[in-house]
Amino acid sequence: MISPKRLGIYLLLLSSLGSIYAYLAFSSVNIAFLYSKDGSKSLGAFAEASTWLAKNLSKNETALVPMSSVFYVLAPELRNNLMPFKSLWDSVDVIYRANTTIDEVTRIRMYLINLLKTDSKIKYIVRDWGDPYSTSIFNLDSYDELMSILRETAVFSFNLSTNWSNKITIYERVQ
């Protein structure tokens, strides 16, 4: 028969450890839900953008997109109408590396400007916040004409639980 003193110690240990584990479980599940819902919100912007492109792109038109696989999965019917930003890098023969230079990005940006001027098939350009192949082009401090030949057409923004916000912008090429 267990003594009352020992029983008390065990009950105390059980309840204190139990409450630590309960808080651990609560924190873990809470983080999981917040983290996943935030992720779902940010990728939800991609879902909205792909629906928009599916509605607005006609058969012979092309859109330059970041994270092309996201669009391929969300709107498989657009597979032949999408051009990934990575293809610009491949065309200029530059590999994205940790030490990619400003000169290399400038070359790709110039290539993009020329492409927009010459290839009439490209109708839209999608800009996101995460794809290194597109953000490095758009974030480059440059006084060239890229932004003047693009017109903002649609914006899909979101706000996360951490108060971090961002957006996907679809630009139309100015004729």
Next chain:
Amino acid sequence: MVIPLIIGLFCRVYLILNCPTIYYFDAYTYLDAALKLLNNGSVKFSIGFPFVFTLASAIKTLSPILGTIDASRVFSTGCSLLIIYILYRFGEIIGGKVLGTLIAIIASIEPYFISYAIVPHNDVFTIMVALLTLWLARSNWRYRFVICPLLFFSAVLTRPEFYVIFIIPLILLLSHRLRSHNLKKKSIFVVYLTTIYILPFILLLLFIVGSYTRFSIVERIVLFPTQELLINTAQIIFIFSGDFLANLTFALLPAITVMMLILSTVASVETIPTKRVPIAVRLSSLKEIKSVFCSYKALLVLSFLVAFIVALATISVYAYSYKIVDGEILVNFSLTPRYIILPRIILAFAFAYPFSWVIKKCLVE
């Protein structure tokens, strides 16, 4: 066993219902590759292809009922539930059903494990395959010497760093049953290890890892194992909440486990009789202690401890992104959460031990 599986399944199903969009960019890359494989048979034998093959098979089987995206999510959820089951079985061997259940529950609610378990991402799949390899390695199934390398290299070809993390535990568990064998069999085992596990890794280093251009593996190994990064990784692994005191309390649990293990080791060593006792009695006591230290329990604890420490070091070397500006390396100190799933899952063993000890004491008395 049923309780952790129900808790794990509930969390995952709830999240799937509340997060309609798959939310990791890489998940789309894998899904796209699997769909290309299914639609045009285009195969790309690059890093991750074992996962893409398995995902494509799962989508082909499940998509007529669930649709492509949900089929991929159910596949990933299934992998995560298998991880919970394997952890329960490991825990059961180490400390009985109570410890097994607690380990499985704690692992099943690991935040990033839940989060990555409902998207078709390679992390959960790779952890499942790696743990399954360890589970088979410890068994006495005669085909384990054939199946283990197949599974192990499926994991390694999906996530190359898993080679470094799991090779020592795998060799420990495979070799455990060979202790009593003769020299000839031991020699055959050494040849088997070299040809099956070591040579393919050298080929992997030469032909696949060498093709990494975005983040040079040489730069990483030479420049990254710094104390600062190791501490940063350890801190990230132990942050479970926004509250400092709560995180400190959680970090105390593994510390208590280590203390309890050290104390029980000291206690067992102290049972060796003094010189006055006949030598035969002393030898039998030593044998008893040896049987404890060389038991499967001890070997499993050692295996997971090694895997945890190596995972910590590997993450510090491999997982941080960096930029080189004007010849200077700028490291981004935030870590993609998927890298900490494995160490957190292993940590569940240390989290569960003190509570299981108290529960067992209560049940016994």
